[in-house]
Amino acid sequence: MNLVLQLNTLLEVRDRSEALIDPLELEDLGLQGMADASPPKWHLAHTNWFFETFLLQPHLKGHEPCDPRWAYQFNSYYDSVGDRHPRPQRGLLSRPTVKEILRWRSRVNDGLEELLQAPDETSLQLLELGLQHEQQHQELLLMDLLDGFSRQPLEPCYHREADLSIQTASDGWLSCDEGLVSIGHRGTGFHFDNEGPRHRAWLDGFEIRNDLVSNGAFQAFIADGGYSRPDLWMSEGWSLCQQNGWIGPRYWRGVQEEFTLAGRQPLDPDAPVRHLSWFEADAFARWSDARLPTEAEWEHAAAVHGEALLHSHGVLWQWTASPYRPYPGFVAPPGAIGEYNGKFMSSQFVLRGSCWLTPPGHSRDTYRNFFPPASRWMAAGLRLAR
Amino acid sequence: MNLVLQLNTLLEVRDRSEALIDPLELEDLGLQGMADASPPKWHLAHTNWFFETFLLQPHLKGHEPCDPRWAYQFNSYYDSVGDRHPRPQRGLLSRPTVKEILRWRSRVNDGLEELLQAPDETSLQLLELGLQHEQQHQELLLMDLLDGFSRQPLEPCYHREADLSIQTASDGWLSCDEGLVSIGHRGTGFHFDNEGPRHRAWLDGFEIRNDLVSNGAFQAFIADGGYSRPDLWMSEGWSLCQQNGWIGPRYWRGVQEEFTLAGRQPLDPDAPVRHLSWFEADAFARWSDARLPTEAEWEHAAAVHGEALLHSHGVLWQWTASPYRPYPGFVAPPGAIGEYNGKFMSSQFVLRGSCWLTPPGHSRDTYRNFFPPASRWMAAGLRLAR
């Protein structure tokens, strides 16, 4: 990638973040619906902090960093670079204002442009990581916003065109033979550390569904008592279901409507079901006499079947049967960058694919997304295997 | 009071609420620092809801009320008029926007003006209650804001001139003889229901301090181990002190600085100590070989000594030794208005006087303010008795 292209990409990604808040009121930008989510404003500031902290401060002579208290506020989870504001209290940060944050972003953009005049290899790598990081936060910003909006009696609409509109195909299974396969990223393109090392894995023969599970299928699960039969659930999931009073996916309003980024909408039975926890996905699969695919199966099926594996990208993240653990031989890089992925490899499950909120160019078949199994606010659905 | 005067008072009080948010950023208006506090925006909306619900809807023909979901959002605690949004989640209400709320306030002002053309007695009484209510929220808005700002690393300043600047007099005691006294509001002026009925009470002879306790005296208490000697504390207060790690008043930063509405400021040893719980006030009094006055003693001393009881008003609310309970013969009025004060008469203590944030004309010697004994965010100090 030459320097002009890089600069264009940089500015495109940075601008896209700011464009995301265009449809919002200023009042919405500080909204934090729950501890797991962050206000839109915080996402804008944190991604900026990432570039400043890891790229400009060490690599651009003369760059003057923000107030150290801003750094304290906008560090997410990097222990190596210091203490930080408690995550559940991000919504309390009425200052700095949005205007101040946008000015800071602009100042960081200037720094990045300057650095791009004559970048070294490390800077280029960090730049790419920073851009990928910002893209991840772009989809998080929208998922978090949906959570925050869903908690308000007025049910605000983000944008009339913001929702997914897609239909799943009628059922069909794709077969994969048993064999020793290679899993993980190969080649020189960008990938996160957790996508490697590429390694071998044995897979028994299996079948995987050609498309995602639909709302209609999930309505049938509910009608058949899916939320009141403990035999379908993991014990931990059943407890959560009882405690939290789950009776349907996170944003369903009854069984005919759903709250979305475009406001409350009728449920389309053919659209893919979404915003459910791993436990609900797992229970649904058991009810269907099927199971979730492992992440290796998913990746292998994508390689073998290509586009026949419908909606593998750009629709919904897809829960897999695989706990999020390091690949054989994985070692986290030293320092703060090593905290990016490596320290989260317990008590989470892997999701594969990408979703309609994922920025263009940000998805890969080897991409490993991960969330705790009780999480429901992300744009996640499921695909069956057997 | 004639109708023109009433209209003037009305608009003055209403305008004052809106003027309070002038020094703030829009981002600050949704800030809720803790469950006990409310965002500035919510105070503006709730006081408006109060007028609309209790005055315009029943008494102004043709008044079109707000969206019922707004009513749900801005009802504080009136069970009789329906369900409500959970108090700890008021900070999540990014909608309606501030602009929409101000428009609604203006519409309610119009309705009130119209009603004032030919008001009946009930309307006038409700109008007065609504204004007093709005004044209460004016001081709450600022106390709540101080709490919210105090939780931010950037320590925002509300206004450079917003802080109290006053010094306490050197020590002196005022005597009151024993006797049967009358307590509670008399006459025809406005008062809250809980200030009556006026009734007799026997008081033993006592002395009361002529002024409030100072920061300097409280520094001496701390230096003498006040926060580490359980013998000075109520058992309940000692537990709270340990659990919460209290080592000084709510907004002290160390023992030489204090966070205020004017930002972080040096502690003036002669200024009155403030933002402490009843438990701290009570422990300090015990350490001083004194005690807090009962509310009857306070009211009687104010009547007997007048201005010699320095800073009885306009500086700090003053904790008393009296739990908040009904006066003999008190019966809450029927309906929603009866919920205003009567249902809070357990597990709270009475504070007397008023504070520098109290709107002009809002204080009376018979005024009974009340808060749970662990509360520290209000502008409360103390005065000793013996």
Place this chain on the structure above:
Amino acid sequence: MNLVLQLNTLLEVRDRSEALIDPLELEDLGLQGMADASPPKWHLAHTNWFFETFLLQPHLKGHEPCDPRWAYQFNSYYDSVGDRHPRPQRGLLSRPTVKEILRWRSRVNDGLEELLQAPDETSLQLLELGLQHEQQHQELLLMDLLDGFSRQPLEPCYHREADLSIQTASDGWLSCDEGLVSIGHRGTGFHFDNEGPRHRAWLDGFEIRNDLVSNGAFQAFIADGGYSRPDLWMSEGWSLCQQNGWIGPRYWRGVQEEFTLAGRQPLDPDAPVRHLSWFEADAFARWSDARLPTEAEWEHAAAVHGEALLHSHGVLWQWTASPYRPYPGFVAPPGAIGEYNGKFMSSQFVLRGSCWLTPPGHSRDTYRNFFPPASRWMAAGLRLAR
């Protein structure tokens, strides 16, 4: 009281404690149903610790105290004499065994007998306090046991004869004129520090019910929606009622049966209602167009009306309208003994009278019992005033 009498009283009280556990299985003696309650074994040990710590150690030369870890375990709340085992974990103390505790009690009895050979005045006072203290724990032991038993599916019976069997009289009111009255203990007999100083108080004229409220009356309250009408409740009580799902007194099973120390029994509509919180008593009184008496009213009515105030003692503790606060002029004694009552004078309400579990000779008209208003496990009922 001469020495022989004292020794007899001593041994009688001490033996009575041990007799209380006769009907129990050894397994029951470690049972702690909730944080507020203590196991029977703990009561036996704690009362012994009290004598040893405050009487034998300072006053009986040569007395060898228990293992300091026992002292740590059986100190209830005396900060002045050291740290202690957390109250909610008293049920985890399987050691020392009951046998060891009984041996220790016997050794302390020997010490007390020895001390009584030639006691000084202080020792005699502490002895009396220790006995009164042990009597308080005797009734607590049974109340706590009832709580523990109530949590077991097998609903154990303590003793077939252990329950109260009494009927309330038909309604009648007793009048008291207004006037200045004297309240608090007088004379030289034993009393707790919180019963004094005797002092004057003004009472408006009032009426008090001649007997306690019955189960039948409370059934009518429930039938009339008493547990679903927020207008009858203090706000704090209503929240608790909702959170905890209260639909009747603590030990009612439905509205026709009650769990008792004699096992599950039919509810006698004429028997006094019991095991309810202050909030329920207060709501019932409001529903009855009446109120709870203040503690001064109760004490005055007992003085004026004597036995016409039926069941003032020996049936149920009676909630009053009075928060537990010090009488005018009260100062807690210095040292550990001062912790006995004085540090609990916040966030509790006074109960007057005594109950059927109160040991003989332990009740007085000036006796001030106190519990937090949400407490329901004690043998408390109510009497109306107006």
Place this chain on the structure above:
Amino acid sequence: MNLVLQLNTLLEVRDRSEALIDPLELEDLGLQGMADASPPKWHLAHTNWFFETFLLQPHLKGHEPCDPRWAYQFNSYYDSVGDRHPRPQRGLLSRPTVKEILRWRSRVNDGLEELLQAPDETSLQLLELGLQHEQQHQELLLMDLLDGFSRQPLEPCYHREADLSIQTASDGWLSCDEGLVSIGHRGTGFHFDNEGPRHRAWLDGFEIRNDLVSNGAFQAFIADGGYSRPDLWMSEGWSLCQQNGWIGPRYWRGVQEEFTLAGRQPLDPDAPVRHLSWFEADAFARWSDARLPTEAEWEHAAAVHGEALLHSHGVLWQWTASPYRPYPGFVAPPGAIGEYNGKFMSSQFVLRGSCWLTPPGHSRDTYRNFFPPASRWMAAGLRLAR
């Protein structure tokens, strides 16, 4: 196995459970130190309930079952057979008494003997499952007891001879080549459902330590700041470490002593370290520039190296790197027996081997034990891989 042998085994296992409580005081038998643990008495009753519910009731005509409330009390987690007493409240069950439970056990033994006169195949399988189940509870009973005893200031000793006494060998690594291996139980002997199906897995070449990690090595980890360096920990583990104030393994008292079933003992630096969470094991491994073995690696190494894999059994359960998930093709059996293992396959990690408290004859190389990664009270240690 012929019938006489079966009967002998049966009685041996059943007697062993009862022998375990011989060294205890009756007071200890109801002790529940925390929600995750159960009282000794409950283990005796639950294992009996298992035989009665799954074997005698369906298969022995005329067997009269216990009071249904006992069944409610002693059902652990089987949703299919009805509701149950909440786990955290098992310590509140003072009834039935130990004596009653022992009588019930004896009655169930009689029934089992009778059934063994002419058993069908299903009964024999359930009998074996019941015996294995009872053996599992034998080791749990002692682990739970250690937890309960550890919470008491008196630090009771279960039995002077009850502790492990073993030393680890000096360091050495065993190599395994890469290859396709078979994992899981084969053959006809008893095994739990989760040990199969036997299936193929690819393993890269690896090395595994010949012995367990020692106390001395763990002391070095602590001395090197192991508990204060977030870079060594999973993020989730680091949070727990901070919240709970972990500074060493669960039962260490300082760094030189340890609380054990034989009371407080000096730490032997050569003995294997134990009673640590998966997070501590994982952090230690990272500090050692190594990692935990996967469960497939462990099983394969045991198969390849046999006794050279020192202390693979009978010393400590060994944490692996593997989340507890079903083997390919696993389907839980229908009905209550299917709840035995299958519903726990989320948010736990697998431990391999067995420990010194495991009953003789109860261990296998394919045995999959599992606990949540934060658990520390079980007899778990670790072995490194790389």
